[in-house]
Amino acid sequence: MDNLFILIFIPVVGALVLALTGKSASAKTLALLFPLLSLAYSLSFLFHFVPDASMQFEQQVPWISSLGIQFHVGIDGISLPLVLLTNVLVPLIILASYGRKYKGDFYALVLFMQAGLLLVFTALDAFVFYVGWEAALIPIYFICALWGGENRIRVTIKFFIYTFFGSLLMLIAIIYLHLQVPGHSYELRSFYQLALDAPTQGWIFWAFFIAFAIKIPIFPFHTWQPDTYTEAPSAGTMLLAGIMLKMGLYGLIRWLIPIAPLGVAAYGQLAIILAVIGLVYASIIAFKQQHIKRVVAYSSIAHVGLMAAGIFAWNVQGLQGAVIQMVNHGISVVGLFFVLDIIAQRLGTHDIKLTGGLAKPAPKLAAVFLIIVMGAIGLPLTNGFVGEFLLLVGIYNYGLWYAVFAGLTLILGAVYMLRLYQKTMLGETPEQNARFKDIAGTEVLVLGIIVLLVVGIGVYPKPLLHLSEAAVSQLINQVSLK
């Protein structure tokens, strides 16, 4: 009944159908239909999921038998939230892009990317993981480069080469690990059982780490990110920030740390330091930005830095916090970018100085924006709070000073997010902004769902925590970094 293959291939079929329908008017409806189907189907996984540490719904068929590659997928407590996140956000993002004149090709790319993402989050075979990793990259490249802003060509090719280089390093590590496994397989479990010596694990660590760090992005591998987020069309930005960067964080949890624990023991501290430097640095820069999308872009670097630090701290609270926060950050950041897109589209500018006083003409937008900003800052009773709190506890358990610096993000985050809110929504309403139209139609629907999620998870986060609890603690027990 719950067949993961079907879940992964619904978007593929959707992408093919949409690519063939091309320019017909039904593209929009179809484009929503397939992700909704995926969402409905993934709910069935949620209901049948047993919240323990085991790998569930496993499916395995031989793929390339001459190379020992199996198409092996499965879901556990850590991947389920991300699978759900993907399937919830994709229809929302598609709905959010209804205001633009996109055709079948655009939606086909989005759905193709969804399939790649699902593959990454469920893969239990390294080759499948790698294929999914790249399969998600190609469509987002085309989305950004086809529908992006002025500098899109230069920016996107940089983004592509950057990430591709990183993933090739990962490919080397994967092939190397494969050759070490007795019987030569690409199975995740057989990678776990390898007990390689410390120097080998050291370079394996770097090969994976650079690949993931570029994707996440962790300082100093982040330089592609602000430009790409700025130039990408807003749907592309939402996909990148909402879902795609979670690939890197998920990779840390599922692949890097359990495979190379000795490598993490040796270089993990450096990784945390980089993550913490990145988050403080990004927070300060975010405060200076004049381009509204860049503020959120840098805030995103800060948030993922916190998550990466929490993961590398490698304790139950940190990891649990990271899993929760991945979901919550996805929801909030999609909301933020959508609100900014609405503002920018109506005003025709991204300049923070030309906005302002929008709360008067658009009270609904202002209210929704406020709630999402609260969520992003991590105020209690919003979704951001639980995750950030757990993350900070985790980092504190690792070391006091790391927690102090990481805690700075909460304060700095509040400062730049409220500045963004204040500059756009509050204050005098300039003349040209007085006829700003409030949100309506699908915009209300999308933002309404996001607000519901923000508040819902904030007030009652227990079910979400419950999903991953067992898997997280088992993983921590299983892999010791000491």
Add this chain to the structure above:
Amino acid sequence: MSAIITLSLLAVLLLYLGLFKAKKALLPVSLLGLLAAIVLYSIQWDTDAEPLYSGMVLFDHFAVAFSILSLFITGLVFLLSRDYFDSISEHVAEYYALIIFSLTGALLVVSFHNLAMLFIGIEIMSVALYILVGIRKRDFSSNEAALKYFLMGAFSTGFLLFGITLIYGATGSFDLTEIKNYLIANPHSISPLFYSGILLLIIGLSFKVGAAPFHFWTPDVYEGAPILITTFMSTVVKTAAFAGFLRLFLTCFVPLQDFWAPVLLVITVLTLFIGNISALAQQSFKRMLAYSSISHAGYMLFGILSIGAASAGAIFVYSAAYSIASVVAFAVLILVKRSRGSEHFEAFNGLAAKNPYLAFTLSVAMLSLAGIPLTAGFVGKFMMFSGVLANYHIVLLLLAVLNAAMGIYYYFRVIVAMYFRPADREEVTVNANYKAVLFIGALLTIAIGIFPSLLAGWL
């Protein structure tokens, strides 16, 4: 062997069809001939392969697989030739016949079992090409290309022959089995002649496959020759040369790997960097493809460097992926050049808006050449990388990764031009044959990318 005889007779038949003004029959007849040859080869697949004609040729799985690949790619090239040759020269029949002759040579190269046969095969293959490259008599660049190719080909053949001679001097035989037995029988007292022979063979074969530092002829020749001939050279001829290279080293020289591997390592690294860095700077799509073919030679050398049971399969898959993608790329280039009269990247601007199908197939080909997953090119690269890593050349692989990232930049330039740079242009008309080739090419590229077992299981 019956397939090779069939092809030789086919070429003669084509010449006579040309004499008797049966131009319309040329294409169907040559395609039928190729098909017959493929069938004749496939029948041989599971029979016990014994060296034939006093050990001159051996049609084992290796030979049959590479032969079928060469025949198939030649078939695609022929499909593209409708309307193409007529516009260049009135001697259309000679075109077909010469390509078939060259193909016959290529088939001998992939199935030789005697060094004399390797030499004869390479000569048959090259002599026909010297003429084909220079067939546009009044075009200076074509003349230059032909002369360059001829001189370089003659030089490399000299090296090759000298190498063969030295090996004969050391072992007293041209037969591959005899040479192998010599190495096994005298592991500690191998004649110095033998070592020099190997080095000269490496030089000669590197010329033929276009590996640096013996690559200088490649860009000029590829650019000067008519596009379709370039297609044939960079796919069939290159595949055959690599198959011959591998066959020689796999059968005979494996025990001396410690001696020749470092030499080949230097050649590989040079080839990768020179090919990729030069490709970065190109403004012409055709010339970029020429340099990229050098860099692909570098990747294929991995297969020889990490010589072993898996290398035949890896080179087979790689060359199949590379050849199919190249045919698609050159086919689109022909169409674009026909409508815009230019081979530059700018000529591709805005192609996606007017010809989405054309742009899509070319993108698939470029992604495959760049080695992106779910395309055949990735499977090829993956197998190469696995082979190299199995021999623990991690540093070499890091260099390869660097080059692969560079490759993205220039392969994506054409994608960028097609999709993201708008331009006023007419729709390019695509005739049925081109449509068929592009469709087959893109389909196979993706199919092999998703189900590599289609090819990987052959060898």
Add this chain to the structure above:
Amino acid sequence: MTQAEAVNTSANYLPILFQLIVAGGFGVGTIIITHLIGPKVKTENKLGSFESGIEVIGNARQPFSIKYFMVAILFVLFDIEVIFMYPWAVNFRQFGLSGLLEMFIFMALLLLGFIYVIKKRALEWD
């Protein structure tokens, strides 16, 4: 160590090597230095191609008649093929019927080539 062995160590040849290096280095060095420090005057006449003092006319790449060349090369071609018949004739009896057939096939192919040449009018002088 005896006197003879001492003479034969490679170190004893070192002076000769040095002399070679100095001799070669002087020659190469002077050429390079004169090239570097010598004055260079580039005039049009100097850079143009030298045609025995006569002004250059037209392009050197001109088509020329290859009629005689064609006939000559075809002669060489067919002449060489005939050489194969000599060893065959000497061993005619041993080859038997199959040898005869093979030679017929060979000659037939030659004949095909010859007909092709004639049909292409390669032998017509005008």
